[in-house]
Amino acid sequence: MxxxxxxxxxAGHALHALSDADEQLFADALAAHPEWQAIADDDVETAHLLADASSTAAPPANIRTALLAQIATTPQGDHLAGAPVAEEAQPEVDVPFLRPPRRWGRAIFALAAGLVLLVGLGFGVAALTSQLTTPASVVALEEIQSAEDAQQASVELESGAVATAHWSASVGSAxxxxxxxxxxxxDQTYELWFVRGDEPVPAGLFEADAGDATALLEGAMHEGDVIAVTVEPAGGSPTGQPTSDPIIAIPTA
Incomplete structure (x- = not known):
């Protein structure tokens, strides 16, 4: 080996993810190569740091996007990032070749080590997990509200409903x-619009769950846009223009 x-x-041993047969392979290899003990110790220490992480500090709003981008660019084949593609040398001991799931387990452990690094910077695992599963609209809202130039405006509809637009020029979204x-x-849906002068620009569809909604407008917001909502046929306006009068119109200037 x-x-x-x-x-x-x-890595699998540190995460308690090995089968009995693999645990025996691990023990035999360590007995044959005591100089590899440092590798096993480092992995156990990392696993303990991950398990003991308790910080609840909220990660920055862009951490979700950054991590997903990192995952998307990580090679998913048999070879890990940085591993040579050329054929590997034969094992030193006549044992069955390690199967891809073990390599996959090593990649997962590398991700765990990355999480430990975030914990070391003050980002709790629970908070990070929450960040990764939070809807994009909520993440965007938090980013806007934390911006120095955050602004908001509200309107009340005749039905008693209240709509509030949140935007930030520095963030560039609403x-x-x-x-x-x-x-x-x-057969109907709510559609968002940026009204730019006399030109309505489609900005996405949304549904109101039990009357409530938090919707991120698609596209970049321009200074002075009016944020509007119309009721359109299911799937959105078939013409790319509003087919009804807006039920919500909130100026941003």
Missing amino acids: NEKEFAELA VLVADGLEPLGD
Whole structure:
């Protein structure tokens, strides 16, 4: 067994993810190569740091995007990032070749180590997990509200519903938060618009769950845009222009 294969087993051992047979391979390899003990110790220490992480500090708003981008660019084949593509040397001991799931386990451990680094910077695992699963509209709203130039404006509809637009020129986006909107049938939907002068620009569709909604407008907001909402046929306006008068119109200037 070579050192790279042992490192993969060591990661699984630290995470208690090895089968009985693999645990025996790990023990035999360590007995045959005591100089590899440092590899196993490092992995166990990292696993303990991950388990003991308790900080609840909120991660920055862009951490979700950055991590997802990192995951998307990570190679998913048999070879890990940085591993040579050329054929590997034969193991030093006649043992079955390690299967891809063990390599995959090593990649997961590398991600865990990355999480430990974030914890070391003050980002709790629980907070990070929450960040990764938070809807984009909520993440955008938090980013806008934390900006120095954050602004908001509200309107009340005749039905009693309240809609509040949040925007920031530095962030370049806007979010609409509505409370008490009337439910629509399956043949209708709410559509967002940036009204730029006399030109309405489609900015996405949204639904009101029990009358409530937090919707991120698609596209970049321009200074002075009016944030508007119309009721359109299911799937949105078929013409790319509003087919009804806006039920919400909030100036941003």
